[in-house]
Structures are given as C-alpha cells and as structure tokens.
C-alpha cells in the first residue's frame with residue numbers, strides 16, 4: 361500500500377502533466393503526430409523484430425551444457441571425496457579481487473600479470489581483476505581471516521572459475537575451472553608429498569593415470585645465484601634464441617627454461633642446471649620429498665627445466681601430465697611450495713604449499729574417452745545401470761506427483777520424470793528415449809488405493825506395489 365505522501369506526489373505529477381499538455385503548441389502537436397514520422401517509426405520497429413539478434417559467449421568462454429553435465433558432476437564428486445578424506449576443508453573466495461594482490465604475488469614480468477589479467481577500473485576508480493588463479497586469493501584469505509590462530513597447518517580445498525586473457529586453443533580457455541588444495545603453516549617435505557599424492561590420486565580415481573614432473577627451484581637466495589649464472593649463459597647464446605626469449609633474458613630468464621620454441625629448447629639443453637645451485641638444505645628437502653613419493657609409489661620424472669613461471673614459488677615445483685599418448689603434452693595440474701608468499705602479502709612468515717588441477721582438460725579427456733566407447737558401440741559405464749522413470753496419468757496423479765518425487769528423493773532415489781506431459785504415451789516415449797529399465801506409473805486408481813504400478817520396460821511385466829514400500833522396491837532395482 362503506498363504511503364500517504366506518495367499518493368499526494370502521484371496526484372501532483374498527474375496535474376502537472378495535464379498542464380504541460382495544454383501548453384504544447386498546435387504546431388508541435390502536428391509535427392510529432394505526422395504520418396510520415398509514425399510510418400518511419402513503425403517500419404524501423406518491424407525491421408528490428410525481423411532481424412534476429414543473437415548473443416554468443418565471449419571468445420575463450422563457454423557453457424557447460426547437459427551433454428557434459430554428468431561428467432562435470434562426477435569430477436566434482438571425486439574431487440570432494442578425495443580432498444575431504446585427506447582432511448582438507450572446503451573454502452570459497454571472491455572471483456573479483458584487488459588487482460595488486462596478483463601483481464605483487466605472481467610478479468611483473470610473468471605472462472599472467474603482463475598479458476593475461478582481466479583488469480579494469482571499478483566504479484570507485486580502484487583497480488580490480490578477475491582472479492587468474494587461487495593461491496594468492498587463499499593467502500590473502502588466510503591473513504584476512506586470522507587463520508594463523510587456528511591449529512596449523514590449515515588445509516583447504518576449493519574449486520571455481522579462473523580468468524586469463526590468453527590465446528584460446530584446445531584445452532586453453534579464457535574462463536577455465538580449477539580445483540586445488542593448499543596446506544598453509546607447515547614446512548615439512550611430507551606436506552609437498554601429500555599434496556602431490558592428492559593431485560595424483562584424484563586424477564587416478566577419475567580414471568586418468570599421470571606422470572608427475574618435479575623439480576626444485578630452491579630458496580630465493582639459491583635462485584639469485586643461479587640466475588646470475590643462467591643470464592651469463594643466455595647472453596652468450598642470445599642470437600640463437602627466439603625473439604620472445606631474447607626479451608625475457610632480463611625480465612624473466614627462468615621462464616626461458618620451459619620455452620616450447622624449438623630454437624630455445626636446443627639452447628637450453630646445455631644450460632646450467634638449477635639443481636647444481638641448491639644449498640645443502642634445499643637439496644636435502646628435495647631428496648626427502650622424493651623419498652616420500654617413492655614410498656607412496658607415485659611415478660615421477662625429474663624435470664630440471666620445470667620452473668612454473670610464477671614469482672612466489674620456492675623449493676618444490678611440480679606438474680602432472682596424462683600418461684596417455686594422445687594427451688601427454690597437456691599439463692593437467694601443477695603446484696609447488698610458496699614459503700615466502702604470506703609474509704610478502706603482509707602476514708607472519710608462514711610456510712605453505714599447494715596445487716591446482718585444470719578441470720576443463722580433465723573433462724575433455726573423459727569426454728573423448730566416452731565418445732570413443734560410444735563409437736565402438738559400448739554403452740558408457742553410467743548408462744549400464746538401471747534407470748527408473750516416473751509417469752503420472754490424470755489430474756489427481758499429477759497433483760500427487762511432487763509428493764511422491766520428494767518422498768523418493770528423501771530416500772536418496774532419483775527418478776526421471778516430466779510432470780508437464782499429461783499423455784501416458786508421450787511419457788513412455790520419453791522413458792524409452794532415456795533408456796529407462798523400469799517405469800513407475802501413478803494413475804487415478806493408484807492414487808485412490810495408495811499403490812504404484814512398476815513396469816519392467818524390457819519384459820512389459822507390471823507389478824502393483826504399495827506406495828509405502830515403493831522406496832525399498834526402487835532401491836533394489838537401482839542396485840541390481
């Protein structure tokens with residue numbers, strides 16, 4: 361109900377309008393109502409309606425459609441199970457953050473900061489960006505939420521969208537999904553090994569065997585000594601390097617180590633190796649991590665060219681590659697130790713390590729495998745299971761349906777259905793289309809006597825089941 365004052369204002373406006381109208385000169389009225397102008401306006405609006413306007417996702421971004429929905433959900437469910445069972449707690453952070461958080465932590469001179477950030481000015485003039493990764497956000501969150509007061513280490517896991525304005529190609533998007541784990545507040549090598557094990561076993565549980573590539577880039581001090589040596593070597597070979605790498609000699613020489621350009625790869629074969637520049641403590645730390653991996657029987661290869669390209673890493677760095685010829689060049693995940701990051705962002709000195717998996721690539725592999733099975737005439741694993749459809753006939757049954765569906769859901773049972781269809785024929789067609797093995801039929805008679813008809817779609821045999829017993833009956837069908 362509008363307040364008194366609003367009512368008065370409304371009335372006043374009306375009066376003003378009438379007064380204004382009476383003031384309009386006859387000339388203006390004729391002009392605004394001129395037939396040719398009106399015709400033009402009508403023509404324009406018809407043309408607009410005829411021309412179909414379509415909207416597309418932005419380059420490098422895409423929808424997750426029902427076609428892949430099941431795979432995505434399965435991926436999330438495995439990640440949740442593995443992360444929780446290793447004692448990681450679920451967290452979320454905002455997608456939009458202060459741009460400086462990433463500029464400071466990832467570092468200038470890196471591709472992510474120099475070229476790929478979705479950076480813009482907010483309405484108050486502050487510089488913000490869509491997060492390009494989660495580690496810096498998590499470090500901020502640890503400091504901001506006083507997590508140093510919690511029992512250490514704090515172990516968290518997450519999943520969500522990241523944004524990098526990169527050149528889109530197979531397995532590379534501008535909006536992509538990552539999930540990952542971070543262990544903050546413990547400096548032991550077992551932490552690094554546990555994280556690698558969680559990443560490796562998550563992918564294994566999803567049916568993807570991987571090989572872990574691992575390296576140590578030592579402490580900041582180790583690295584500074586090594587960089588002097590490396591830059592000296594690169595300058596002596598400058599003319600053989602790619603144009604991009606020539607620019608990187610002073611800006612980010614470590615990145616040249618893992619360049620994919622043919623001429624760079626040749627030059628880097630003779631380059632000094634970072635492992636030779638590690639302090640005895642860093643070497644011992646790295647050997648300890650490898651021993652844990654040996655014990656856990658996690659396959660790894662030492663990759664002296666792996667540096668990961670973000671400024672905050674120290675000591676252990678790793679990446680996981682599919683042990684599958686078709687996808688072996690695609691990194692499915694990566695991570696490492698970042699002992700200096702929390703202090704750099706204004707917190708107490710706090711050791712930490714973490715990893716993230718690229719879910720788009722994981723789903724891509726699972727999807728391709730499923731398509732291959734389908735081409736070979738095999739049903740995907742999920743389709744081999746029994747499926748139950750729920751059909752209803754008549755207005756009374758339609759009204760009772762939501763109650764039955766919710767009753768089944770509370771018992772942990774999912775049944776396919778389409779309550780918008782009233783014809784039994786149409787519903788049975790749908791049941792056949794999705795490959796239902798059984799259909800529950802609720803008609804007027806069943807509503808009245810508290811039963812449900814269960815039809816075996818293969819044999820056509822129908823059984824009358826008491827509604828009170830239907831949950832157990834369906835559970836047996838689904839478990840068969």
Ligand code: AMP
Pocket residue numbers: 493524526531532533534535536537538691692693694695716717718719720721
């Ligand atoms: P990073 O920390 O940048 O190595 O990212 C970790 C993982 O995320 C990578 O191993 C990829 O699997 C995935 N990833 C990184 N960037 C993209 C991208 N632009 N599109 C799809 N996946 C990506």
